[in-house]
Amino acid sequence: MGAYIHGVSYYLPDHVLDNDQLNRLFPEWSADKISSKTGIYQRRIAGKDEFTSDMAILAAEKLFLEYNIDRNEIDFILLCTQSPDYFLPTTACIVQDRLKIPTSAGALDFNLGCSGYVYGLSLAKGLIAARIATNILLITSETYSKFINDKDKGNRTLFADAAAATLITAKESLCEIGDFVLGTDGSGAENLIVKNGASRNRELSGEDLLQDDGSFRNDNNLYMNGGEIFSFTAKAVPLMVNEVLSKSKLTLPEVDLFIFHQANAFMLNFIRKKIGIPEDKFFLYLENCGNTVSSTIPIALKEALAAKRIDTDAKVLLAGFGVGYSWGATVLHFK
Structure with a gap:
């Protein structure tokens, strides 16, 4: 049984941190130097009261709307994050409830960073191959900015916050994994x-x-x-x-x-x-x-x-x- 990506959507927080702002904080690094070293001109940073589940919800709702997805057909949630809302319960459980996805759906967090999306696709494909699930909501959501020291110019120039939502399905769709x-x-x-x-x-x-x-x-x-x-x-x-x-x-x-x-x-x-x-x-x-x-x-x-x-x-x-x-x-x- 094949596994297919049906659609992808993402959410970026409202607050912008651009290179001019970083230059004012770290005068020794010009805005041009930052962009030439990193390829980045601005980053989106989660609000003080905005956390992983909040961004996950917004990305998923955008996916549902954009691709006309019936949330009642989702039978598993995979949530990749290294900045969960709590040690426990899993953020995926919180997301299931807030999205009103059926309680018959499985849900779990997995803790991975930059390889997490590919790992998530592999887990989703495995769930489909094992006939455990047929419509899987894969969410990546991270608020690394909350881990970064205000004085850490290196990491502040690179990392930003975002969430993305992908529907992986057993039905032939956009692309096969x-x-x-x-x-x-x-x-x-x-x-x-x-x-x-x-x-x-x-x-x-x-x-x-x-x-x-x-x-x-x-x-x-x-x-x-x-x-x-x-x-x-x-x-x-x-x-x-x-x-x-x-x-x-x-x-x-x-x-x-x-x-x-x-x-x-x-x-x-x-x-x-x-x-x-x-x-x-x-x-x-x-x-x-x-x-x-x-x-x-x-x-x-x-x-x-x-x-x-x-x-x-x-x-x-x-x-x-x-x-x-x-x-x-x-x-x-x-x-």
């Missing part, structure tokens, strides 16, 4: 982490520590070792792309469009050149929304469709990679 390549290397856990707040380090006792590059580290907040993340990505992503092409019985030129996790423009272009992907087949969409973690791929997929970059019979390769370390790729076959 292909085979998967997934991977994990937990030895890199320390390089992208929020150390305090969960069970191992429950007390929020961190203090701001000045780093050699002029940034601040606080174990209560998000820490990213940018150099190590770059090295991991440069090594893992080309191997993953080659493996998913082999598994899909495709060559690089046979893929019509590549949509990678939208980390930052410099990193993405480095990887693109290393793999040998032509620039006109490589889709970027982060200028006006930033790195929205698990939502970058569905947002870019939606925008690629809107820009008519995906034709009938197109093959689109999705690749996610990051925190964990974790990575995943698949090929979408459009009808």
Whole structure:
């Protein structure tokens, strides 16, 4: 039994953080320098009283309206987030109730970041193949901004908040989800982490520590070792792309469009050149929304469709990679 994407929608918060604002906070970094290094001009930031479930609801409601989806036909909710509303209950349960999806539906959270959308597609395809569900609502929703130290100029220039909603169905629809390549290397856990707040380090006792590059580290907040993340990505992503092409019985030129996790423009272009992907087949969409973690791929997929970059019979390769370390790729076959 095949699994198909029926539609994708997304939600961005109202508050905008642009490069001019960041320049006023960090005068040593000009607006032009920020955009040239990251490819980002502005980010959307969740409001003080806006949380993961709130954004998830708005993305899902937009999906229902845009694609005329009957919520009563949804029989499973998968919610990818690393910033849940609570330790428990799962945010997916809260979303089920607020969306008025039938209580016969299954619902669960899974904690993954930049590879989360691809992992979510794999879980949805598995549920359909096992005949556990036929209409799955996959939501990615993240409020990383609430983890970032106000003095952390590096992470503030990159990360933003968003939610995306995708309907995956057993009925033939927009595109069929292909085979998967997934991977994990937990030895890199320390390089992208929020150390305090969960069970191992429950007390929020961190203090701001000045780093050699002029940034601040606080174990209560998000820490990213940018150099190590770059090295991991440069090594893992080309191997993953080659493996998913082999598994899909495709060559690089046979893929019509590549949509990678939208980390930052410099990193993405480095990887693109290393793999040998032509620039006109490589889709970027982060200028006006930033790195929205698990939502970058569905947002870019939606925008690629809107820009008519995906034709009938197109093959689109999705690749996610990051925190964990974790990575995943698949090929979408459009009808």
